[in-house]
Amino acid sequence: MAGPGAGLLRALRGARGRGWGSAAGGWAGLRGRPDKYGGVSVELPQCQPRPRRRERAAFGRWLRASVAQWQEEGRVAVWLHVPILQSGLAAVAASQGFAFHHAESGSATLMRWLGEGPSRLPGYATHQLGVAGAVLDENAGKVLVVQDRNKTVNAWKFPGGLSNPGEDIGDTAVREVFEETGIKSEFKSILSIRQQHQHPGAFGKSDMYIICRLEPSSFNINFCQQECLRCEWMDLDELARTKHATPITSNVAKLLLYGYREGFDKIDITMREFPAVYTGRFYKLYHRELPESYRNMT
Ligand SMILES: NC(=O)C1=CN([C@@H]2O[C@H](COP(=O)(O)OP(=O)(O)OC[C@H]3O[C@@H](n4cnc5c(N)ncnc54)[C@H](O)[C@@H]3O)[C@@H](O)[C@H]2O)C=CC1
Numbered sequence: 001m002a003g004p005g006a007g008l009l010r011a012l013r014g015a016r017g018r019g020w021g022s023a024a025g026g027w028a029g030l031r032g033r034p035d036k037y038g039g040v041s042v043e044l045p046q047c048q049p050r051p052r053r054r055e056r057a058a059f060g061r062w063l064r065a066s067v068a069q070w071q072e073e074g075r076v077a078v079w080l081h082v083p084i085l086q087s088g089l090a091a092v093a094a095s096q097g098f099a100f101h102h103a104e105s106g107s108a109t110l111m112r113w114l115g116e117g118p119s120r121l122p123g124y125a126t127h128q129l130g131v132a133g134a135v136l137d138e139n140a141g142k143v144l145v146v147q148d149r150n151k152t153v154n155a156w157k158f159p160g161g162l163s164n165p166g167e168d169i170g171d172t173a174v175r176e177v178f179e180e181t182g183i184k185s186e187f188k189s190i191l192s193i194r195q196q197h198q199h200p201g202a203f204g205k206s207d208m209y210i211i212c213r214l215e216p217s218s219f220n221i222n223f224c225q226q227e228c229l230r231c232e233w234m235d236l237d238e239l240a241r242t243k244h245a246t247p248i249t250s251n252v253a254k255l256l257l258y259g260y261r262e263g264f265d266k267i268d269i270t271m272r273e274f275p276a277v278y279t280g281r282f283y284k285l286y287h288r289e290l291p292e293s294y295r296n297m298t
């Protein structure tokens, strides 16, 4: 058979080459992969075109029989990974008690709890992370501030933005400051963390907003016209007093001024890096200064 339907039919006929006459149709060859929590995970094949009524009906029969089998085996949950072009199968699964757990650009993951009592399956991402940089020129006592082009109230704030997947906090601050203002800088510490729920800019999810202390290594502003209306080096003392700043910016400006005058050790949450035991990667631990005698305690 030629044409775009060939891949789908081949995939659906499965490893054993069973035809559409059998109850499960081509899905008979598809197997679930057990996970360590007692659940089972199924990847539906990537194939085109969209499933028609006959394929959806065969999938529904296969799913019903498979779920009954997994229940008999004592499995507590089913995870179903559905490629976006097969989204019609998500509707079939929904009619059998499945619900969306999360989606990436090319696929959706559905879940169904089979265990006793209410579902104990964990939710997906609950927060987005925004990071801003308070870049302080210590010689001049000036701090870098911007006004957002897309906000109705033009209050001063620190340049910043959303973290990319897999990006460290300090790297987001340095990148966003450079993209929005053209200023190069180095991460020194975390100054504050704001958590806000049901955030309109986070599609109703929670928002974590971290402000870092950065040290500049360049001083000529070349700000992004799309994102910013204005960008300036402002006296830190003035930023701490002005009414034309967002409340978080005002509070952190006061904190930064206190550290500038009395010593950054009073305000800094610094970072140390450690090897992660399980993944073989490194993680970053942020905390207030810990004296050497405590660090090396055994
Ligand atoms: N209190 C403060 O001083 C402020 C804090 N924040 C925090 O900063 C972080 C986000 O910083 P941003 O500078 O906003 O991020 P960002 O610098 O990564 O920019 C986000 C971009 O996405 C665009 N965008 C956002 N939603 C969109 C949508 N629905 N459709 C089309 N385009 C969209 C925006 O116009 C902007 O260009 C958050 O954590 C937020 O809570 C943001 C503004 C003020």
Ligand SMILES: [Mg+2]
Pocket (backbone or CB within 6 Å): 159, 160, 161, 162, 180, 227
């Ligand atoms: Mg921004």
